[in-house]
Amino acid sequence: MKKIYFLLLSFFPLLIQSVSYSQQGVEGKVFDLPGVVITATRFERNMAVLPATVDVISKKQAEQIPANNVDDLLRTEAVMSVDRASGIFSKNASITMRGLNGSYRTLVLVDGIPINKADGGAINWSRLNVNNVERIEIVEGPNSALYGGNAMAGTINIITTRPEKKAEASVKVFGGSLNTIGGTAYIGGSQKPDHGLYWSVNTFYRKGDGYIITPESLRDSADAALFLKEYNVGGRVGYRLNGNNLIEAEGNFYDDIRGDGKKIYEGGYYKNTTWNTRLKYIGRVNKIQIRGDVFFQREEYFYRKESLKKDKLPPYGLLGYTWYDTQSEKSDYGMWLSVERDFTRFGVLTAGIDLKSGNVDGSDSYMTSTDVVTNKGSMDGQAVFVQDELELVKEKLWLTAGLRFDHACFHKGSFYIDQPTSVTSLLAEYQKNYTNTSRDALSPKLGIRYILNRFLSSYMSYGRGFRPPILDDMCRNGNVTKGLKLANPALKPEFLDNAEWGFHWKPLPVLGFQSTLFYSVGHDFQYFVGTGDSIFSGNTPKPVLMRENVGEVKIYGLELKANWMINKWLELKTTYSHTNSEITSFNLRNRYKGKDLKGKSLMEVSPDIFYSSLVWYNPWVNVYISYNYNNFQWADDENTLKNPDYSLVELKIRKDITPSLSLSIGVQNLLDSRYFDNKGNLGLPRYFIGSVSYRM
């Protein structure tokens, strides 16, 4: 306790200084944040009246942070943990927020377009160019009433840069630890800021040698350093007819290759090639505002995996060497149309129709046997939604109510093996065309925001979120860590009902606090359950498993945030969350076998997350330093494997030589802390990146 008093006392002089600073009428940087967001309603809204916790990361803030990927930015504003243990060398990142693990439980949009894939539910964070981010909006909590699937824990909208000048360009080159080098470039132009043609092209390239992720005591001759080579090219062209109408087309291409840390002969690696295109129209006809998007995303995923099983010795195997290539073509496409009209007396009404489809055509081609295992499946979804925002008491009380109905159909599902050998003999009996199945989801939302005075406001809301089943669980059979996984085409969505109560207190123009209490109940959560059958693989029987809707969960938590512009040079931001996620029921329905997980905590969720950053602005250099603490996490559903807590410190020093030219050095894991990801792999050691950037 003495320490806390001491800390409070030591901050007291700074608080006095900051009061005097705010009384001088100097606007603090905490209010540089845009007051308008799009993500909460699909159209522009004043953040202050929304019945939700909304976080915004501006481009200016992003430039202060030593972020090498877009997901590195997320933990700085919202309360979430980001699992990217190997830094830029990680295969992908996974985010956990509101006590729910997995990126598939968070909807991610780029310029309002969903990029969660139907096959796995997650997104490829690495393909997003961090230098192309204009701002990120994060709406915490379920928002399926507006967006449908995946919007359970929150909705993240990454808004990218659009040209505003007649001609603008930027280049950046960087290099750093683990032989990392790369660069980014951007050129674009606009006839006029709010009228006429605009265009832009951007790209990034990065490569590096990585490090060995297996802990020293467990290494063998097959362990190799991770490596990375990736690039992206994107272009956009648009035309602003006038202030109200805009049409825009965009295309992006991304390609990478990432080592998996194993090399027996060929070396294992991941490769993703992604194309995405989009056509957007935003316009106004009389009092009706319209937004329409047509989008297409295609990913070619490739994974080369090698393994060596020492128990397969002659005469039943010469080496026990296995090498297979997983290839998967995933397409996601759709059309979203939303309209908005201000009826004044009856509020602002937003309604829309969303069509979205996803399909997967995957195969495992064995190079050490003749087998080719194929899985296919498609999911088509249609949805209608309506939302009304009503100002009940002028400039005091706002009500938001919404409802959305989603219908999705799984079809064209199949699983087959071509030229089978004993390697895939266990899967042979599961070859079939799957029957078509469908599922529905109804997602309501209700919230009120009350502004008590200019210092204090509060909101209460109820909302439902859901995440649809992923195609991988519905049409692919194969080995997983725990056993043999069977496809379940009848899998249903999982739902989360959430109630929350938030406060926003701004006692000084330079000091703001936010707190949110939430309580969520989850239904039909998907877990692996045993079918009762076992297969013999090697010397031990493995259970035959299936993903099924068997779990009920209860999550409650508290989030606290504080932003403080201490004086004109110093800005402090702090976020803290405490979450309790527990499985309250595990219903095997007398059909399935397996451990009853009732009473277990959700895996990959840290009960406590703390993040604090201090930015020091001065005429010479800007210095950013942050501290991030993540409490322990369970690494498995059974709560037998525990990842210990860890802390990371990051630093960035930035010098603007001229308004156009700047130098910076960023350090991730400054103290070289030793930590592990959920698979027991070593986290990124201290990692420096120095860069020179020029813009005009």
Add this chain to the structure above:
Amino acid sequence: MLICRYIFNGDMLKIFNDFHRKGWLLYLVVVGFCFFITTITSCKKDEPASSPVITLIQDSGFVYRDSILAVNQKITIGITAGGSDAVITYLGIRLETESKVTNLLDSGIHVRSLRYTRQISKGASNTERWIITVMDKNRHQTSVTLTFTRDPNSGFSPISHYPSIMLGAQDNSFYPHCFSVIGGATLANDSATLHQEMADIFYYYNQGGGPPAYLCTFSSPGENDAPTFYPFITNWTIRNSTYYNLETTVTLQDFRDCTNDSLLLAAYDESVGKRKFKNAVADNIIPFKTQSGKNGLMRVLTAIASPQGYIEVEMKVQK
């Protein structure tokens, strides 16, 4: 220090601003950008492709043509493979008879060339098609087939019948732990060490603590966990492996009626042979095959499950 002074005293900025004002930088950015895109998206040459070549070994002692063989006749077949531009990654052997198809070997490898030999014995079926397949890393496959027809004049061979074999678990000091199928006798530890080439079956009781628990277990000198219970095996220079089928359709009556090796040949499925038979209990019927190629069937008569216990089996095996 000089670099810092150069950067901060304005000289560099002056040059830079000149450059900036004249628009050269934008030009450089565009040119650099185009060069960059061209470099990173340039195509790579495809790897040349040719299939591997398999040649049947025609040395003395090898059978390399379709032949007529007597039941249980032992022969040696072999192949050499290579000639592909890519490394060979798979060797497979499939046996097709009138009644079933069995993958006898599906082995991942990573070699430029390969020589593989195998001793086989003609089974009970009329026709056997032995298909040997080699595949390279580009999935180009080549196969050769040898067809062996059963000699109509040959019959099934007689078998040895051992009505009662007593084998002690590791802490049993009364019964020996090892059985020699070739010799038809149990072997004490010293005798087994002296005649390593004759030791085929070891018995132990595993209650966990080291390897996972699987209680009454039939093993062999070549099995991984056997030295945990019989450490003297570690130093053996010959460690035979006996393979057991964990499941069988052979009934107790079939076992009793068996008077030649036709059932023994048919009962054992080589593709699912394991080097341990775990959790043995009374009345288990266990097909097995020894390193020397002898097929047999064991019936468990009694199993006293403890490290001091023993197991009693009745065995029928090819002579």
